[in-house]
Amino acid sequence: MIQKDLSEFLEFVSAEKGLSAHTIEAYQRDLAQFVEFLEVKKWALKEIQLPHLREFLASLRKRELSSRTLARKSSALRQFFRFLLRENKVKSDPTELLLVQVKQKRLPKHLTVDEMFRVISMASGDSDLGVRDRALLELWYATGTRVSEICQIQISDFDFQQKTVKVIGKGNRQRLLPVGEVALTWCRKYQDIRHEWIRQAGLKEMDIFFLSPTGTQLSRQSVWKILRKYAKKAGIKRSVWPHMIRHSFATHILRNGADLRAVQELLGHRSISTTEVYTHLDIENLKVMQAKYHPRS
Template sequence: MIFGRWVQAFEDYMLVEKNTSPLTIQYYLTDIKQFEQFLMAESIDAINRITHVEIRLYLTRLYREKLAKKSVSRKLSGLRSFFNYLEKEDVIEKNPFLYVSMPKLDKKIPQFFYDEEMQQLFAAEDGMTPISQRNRAILELLYATGIRVTELVGIKIEDVDFTAGLLLVFGKGRKQRYVPFGSFAEMELKKYINDSRPKLQNKSEGKNNTLFLNHHGKPITDRGIRYILNRMLEKAALTSKIHPHKLRHSFATHLLNQGADMRSVQELLGHESLSSTQVYTHVTKDYLKKIYDNAHPRA
């Protein structure tokens, strides 16, 4: 093998020193393995023989396989991080990925729900069972805070501060931030914690302090959240597609449309750079029309 023990060393470094999420590390390891297989097929058998020429050949192969620019960019980012580590450890003199440009990604406007669609979603889950109450609490909290699903599944009961109306969230790299939540989310959370969660907890032999539990009384997973949201969409009879990030997009879009400043939204979302938040500066047609009607003397 070309990379040998350095793959395990890089995994330990990312987990312990960089606090990278296990899912991201798994992506990186897969990308490293695929790149290594390509190099071996090209008769490259040593790390110090890898140059920008081989990397560009690899890029050509990825594009030939019709990989999306976003996927190619992610692979390059992971490999660049790995080779940065190799340079840091003096395994190589210079990172060859520094001589290769990242693909220019197409800018896409984030999809979001309109206010009316959100109301349909909230009204769709109207049952009184523990599962229905849990689902309403999940939906309310996702929309009220704009947190990622990976952040939601990691929330503990003690992370919810009802007195201050704040939620302690552990974001990327285990960075902490406090996010406020409103009265609707508070009401549904209290119902779930006081009534529904104990009933779900009783279905499991072990006790845990994870906020959201599945029907077996165990911590809910990312996949479980996606399933719940898709079922809600079916009940609401909405034709648009749903994915967990769409609620995050809706949260940011609605805040900005109502006059929130960019820096505040950046902090709430847990974005490191303002450029990540600026993608939400788009406005809906309805909002533009409203501004026009209110501001133009001849409207």
């Protein structure tokens, strides 16, 4: 019965709220833990109250999960119980008084302009894979897309004359992004290689742009490996992960004078407050500059 309610909830958030597949997968994982906990305790959904939820969260804290992860799981519970209440499957929403303390949001980490250029230049284009990787890195940095978005880009999304690419973001929202000439040049070079890979694999022509030599779509994990490979070659010692490219894009164009609202549109943020975190990065940078150069610092 609980599994049926969970399935109906996941169908609801997929159809009614237009959430991305990744968000729905996260809901499923988080709520599956809760359902498993209920089954062990032999509790029915209709009898769940605030103390039951606190006991569940306490069991998660014993696993030393971060406060951010706990907050995400609590958010999933809230959405689930609101759905159950709306469908008259429970008489009240026990999550109304549920509070989870979240640590202060950390500022996003980014690469410097020099580091970013070094990473990209490591994909020299001396081989077919090198050309693909250079096209990937150039386009990624040129547009500030999420890793999931760049993996989904299709040939038909490009308009080489208008120098734009269409991406599908969270909630299946589309946005049209300008692409610089350097990135477009590498994408054009890669097109011929890509076509040859598909032919050699004996496959029909497909629309997904970034492929492996065997003609399969690059996964997010594959793109992460590509990024780490070139970051290591560039001599970057600290950890580098996909979202740092997006953070670097936003930070660099803001520091060069880009309008915050324009950056919001480029990143596909619904709220300007999400984009404003990058202005805090600039404040931190200004503090460093002041401490270094001001005679009274």
